[in-house]
Amino acid sequence: QAQLVESGGGLVQAGDSLRLSCATSGRTFYAMAWFRQAPGKEREFVAGITWTVGSTRYADSVKGRCTISRDNAKNTVYLQMNSLKPDDTAVYYCAAVSAGFGVPFLPAHYNYWGQGTQVTVSS
Numbered sequence: 001q002a003q004l005v006e007s008g009g010g011l012v013q014a015g016d017s018l019r020l021s022c023a024t025s026g027r028t029f030y031a032m033a034w035f036r037q038a039p040g041k042e043r044e045f046v047a048g049i050t051w052t053v054g055s056t057r058y059a060d061s062v063k064g065r066c067t068i069s070r071d072n073a074k075n076t077v078y079l080q081m082n083s084l085k086p087d088d089t090a091v092y093y094c095a096a097v098s099a100g101f102g103v104p105f106l107p108a109h110y111n112y113w114g115q116g117t118q119v120t121v122s123s
Contacts, residue, residue: 002026002112004094009117012084016121020079022094022114029096031103032077033110034068036090036119043093047079048103057103061087084121091116 008020022032033048047068048057056068067080077094095110104110 002029002096004096004112004114006092006094006114006117009092009119011120011122014085014121014123016084017080017082018084018119020081020092020094020117020119022077022079024075024077024096027098029112030099031097032068032070033095033097033103033105034077034079035093035095035107036088037093037116038090041090043107045105045107046092048105049077050103055103057105059105081119084119086121086123088119089121090119092119 003025005023012018029051031048031050034046035043036046037043046059046062047066049068049070065083070077093116094114096112097110
């Protein structure tokens, strides 16, 4: 079965950096993405990438601060986050979709989800 496992979250100060990892197994995917969900808010798209071409898409709120990448040999997707802000505090989820076009940004498009990793940014 397909499985996504996130890691790399933690407690950091504003301005710090983190790199989240999402290890995949069980099958191949068309695209991977990172979503985040803060208490009382809806799950929102952060960044996504396709496995083949490597096309990327970012939410406006993280453009210039975050970089999504993938390592085909390790079947792992990363999210490098720099200049973190308190507003970035959320549970970050890795998601995968088996087929698609472009980089989907709606949670409903994704078929598989990890359990999430907490990112807390203090001021």
